[in-house]
Amino acid sequence: MAQKTPRNRPKKPTPPLMSISFSKSGSLSRAEETLPEITEDIELVVVEKFKVGLLDIGGPTLGALERGDRWPDVETTIGGSQLGIELAEVIDRKLAKQVETQRWYAAEVRKALGKDVERLQGFVVQLDDYHQNPPYPRPHSVAAIDLVANIAEHVREVINDVQSLPLTSLARTYTWQDAPTEPRIGASFSRGLWPTEQPGPRIFFSHSFPIPEDKWRKQLWTTIENKLKKRYTKYNGELWLLTYSLIGIVDDLQIGYAREQLTSASWMPFDKIMWAYPYPETDYAHVEQIFPASA
Structure with a gap:
């Protein structure tokens, strides 16, 4: 892998990962995981959990992670070949x-x-x-x-x-x-x-806020579209886009809309586009493949 150029390490105000579940008896249990303050470190946590969740959907085993040199955000290997992973959080700025x-x-x-x-x-x-x-x-x-x-x-x-x-x-x-x-x-x-x-x-x-349905439906696609607009140059290996959520989740409505828009995308530098939700207090993430549509 290429020599890494030192990056700025901005702090990111990020709430802890949280999940609440109900037992059969009706009692509540809660899991919470405090995330790092630095954006780069948060992304590494996300990708490490993504690696485990990827296996759950029949995906390949990824190698050790390294920070990318400016881009992509993370570099690793897949079957002995180079793999770059660019990350993008799915979130409404408001x-x-x-x-x-x-x-x-x-x-x-x-x-x-x-x-x-x-x-x-x-x-x-x-x-x-x-x-x-x-x-x-x-x-x-x-x-x-x-x-x-x-x-x-x-x-x-x-x-x-x-x-x-x-x-x-x-x-x-x-x-x-x-x-x-x-x-x-x-x-x-x-x-x-x-x-x-x-x-x-x-x-x-709670981090629950109402979002208009049309805006909600387009949220995942907007995140992907913003990455496509960057017109990335050719990467020396396979290149994936990993979108992820720390607040809330992506649902079938968002995934379906994003897939529909991707069919007419005029520029596609990514070999795969994925979405992940990293679960707290585990090494696991829920993973969905967005593009190509079939895993």
Whole structure:
């Protein structure tokens, strides 16, 4: 492989990978994996999990991974031959900003609770911003700091009330501010759903935001199209595009639309286009082959 040129290593505000599942008895379990802060390191985590998921759909075994020299992002081998993998995250930029806003507020609420956070040991506190509609104040602003204090005070007021919640019970939900002209705030409390290494509760927002159906349908294709517009030169080996999701998943509607658009693509530098969702706390990713349509 060619000598690697040092790259800039920008930090990327990325929420942890999370998944929630229900057992047959109805109880909840949750998996969470904190991702690296550096974009390049996140991509290596994604590709390592992709390698395992690829085998699950009958794909080939890939060799050891190396960072590419500017492009492609990752280089490896396939059957002894060179393989380059270019990566692209499937994400709506507005959604990414909203999720980062949630991360800031959750962390600041925890800080604002001070020693009271210890009284919520073992609790799950899911804050609710009602899809940030109306929008939450910009993080670090005076209005944001005031809102954090408001949320923390409401949480503090119900700590005694939620102590009676049994383990793995349904959540107890509160709505504290629901005026149409002010940021809406609420929270759900439950306990005993998963172990925590951090003292006190898990405090987080769900990353669920409504996206118009037409925009959702085109999201995967838009990610692929943006890569095709770069008009990559010929690579010395096989070249794949690996799209991936860290927030939300790609569904059959998106995959079908992307495949439809790819049939009329005028420029195709990639031998394969794949999508992967890396599962938390495992070495595995769910993998779908987008192009060619049949694996």
